[in-house]
Amino acid sequence: MLKRVIKILTNKPTKIDRPVFTKYFEKENKQIKDLEQLLKISNDASKKIIEQDIKKLRYGHIGENNVYYELKNSFIPMICLHNVRLKYKGMVAQIDFLAITCKYIYVIECKNLIGDITINSQGEFIRHMKNSHGKVISKEGMYSPIVQNEKHINILKEILKQELKYKNKLKRVESLIVTANPKTIINKTYAPKYISDKIIRHDQIIDKIQSYESDNKTNWVFIEDDMRKISEILLKYHKEAKIDYNKKYNLPIKGDKKYNTYTSSKYNDIKKEAYSKKNQVKIKSDEELRRLLKTYRLQRSKQDNLQPYMIFNNSTMEELIKIRPKDLYELRNIRGFGETKCEKYGKDLINMII
Known part of the structure; x- marks a missing residue:
């Protein structure tokens, strides 16, 4: 206690004078390198999906590199960690950056957003995609990065509460959402203040942190021992993700001619069910399928408490009608259907279409 008092009274809570990384930013992304190797043994169907995932990972890595550059070249005394995956009581929090200063712990979520984003008065995020002439060609809802980061923060708080008895x-x-794509325009005109204050460009992150740090109302500070202890505790709970690439991308198993399913056995069940229906049920007309999709979209939007276009918009609906995906491989190739939506709506949509 005396040590803490002396450090606070002398206004020297830490000897750190610039950012110190206890978990470094890796210039080469291991997952990208792994996927590049998998391309050499992948089949045609999985190759396309792997190439798409590599593109997304590279894009995200560029965004994180921009944030890393800003943090590293600031002169803010802080301990930083990159790419921390906290696992606690069956829950997982994937955090892009953590920055621990004498006053705050910043949980930083990097978003390399594509398209222009509008945040409405309800705090909903709506993505507008434009063509080469600047005309909006589609509009779709997206999961709120604010909500996503708050879930990560809740897990972090539970760990600190248990390990350090913090209350x-x-x-x-503090939560910060950093947009790393300079071409993306975010319209926050009608966004609630608690949301608009937390969304910044990567080149604004240092100014934002300094504004928090200059708050003289804070009557308690972390000394260096606290900062390092927090870092050690979080690294203790950091668990690297183990990805079964064979299972995820339907790759051949060494010594076996059989192939795994795309993501899990239930996806294989969907494909079998779809195949069976295809051979028993008469093909639906475009108009009938459009009516079924609209009804389903409305029902799911009420069930999930979302706007209908956040399930899928009209442009995506027409693509579903035109392509008529018969399994989750084909559904994933339709704009707006990533793993999350395939997981949530895939079985229903495939059974409806086939």
Whole structure:
């Protein structure tokens, strides 16, 4: 206690004078390198999906590199960690950057957003995709990065509460959403203040942190021992993700001619069910399928408490009608259907279409 008091009274809570990384940013992304190797043994169907995932990972890595550059070249005394995957009581929090200063713990989510984003008065995020002439060609809802980061923060708080017995100090955890794509325009005109204040461009992150740090109302600080202890605890709970690439991308198993399913056995069940229906049920007309998709979209939007276009918009609906995906491989190639939506709506849509 005396040590803490002396450090606070002398206004020297830490000897750190610039950012110190206890978990470094890796210039070469291991997952990208792994996927590049998998391309050499992948089949035609999985190759396309792997190439898409590599593109997304590269794009995201560029965004994180921009944030890393800003943090590293600031002169803010802080301990930083990159790419921390906290696992606690069956829950997982994937955090892009953590920055621990004498006053706050910043949980930083990097978003390399594509298209222009509007945040409405309800805090909903709506993506507008434009063509080469600048005309909006589609509009779709997206999962709120604010909500996503808050879930990560809740897990982090539970860990600090258990390990360090923190209570009031947990109020010092701040969420920051950093957009790393300079071409993306975010319209925050009607966004609630608690949301608009937390969304910034990567070149604004240092100014934002400094504004928090200059708050003289804070009556308690983390000394260097606290900062390092927090870092050690979080690294203790960091668990690298183990990805079964064979299972995820339907790759051949060494010594076996059989192939795995795309993501899990239930996806294989969907394909079998779809095949069976295809051979028993008369093909639906475009108009009938459009009516079924609209009805389903409305029902799911009420069930999930979302706007209908956030399930899928009209442009995506027409693509579903035109392509008529018969399994999750084909569904994933339709704009707007990533793993999350395939997981949530895939079985229903395939059974409806086939």
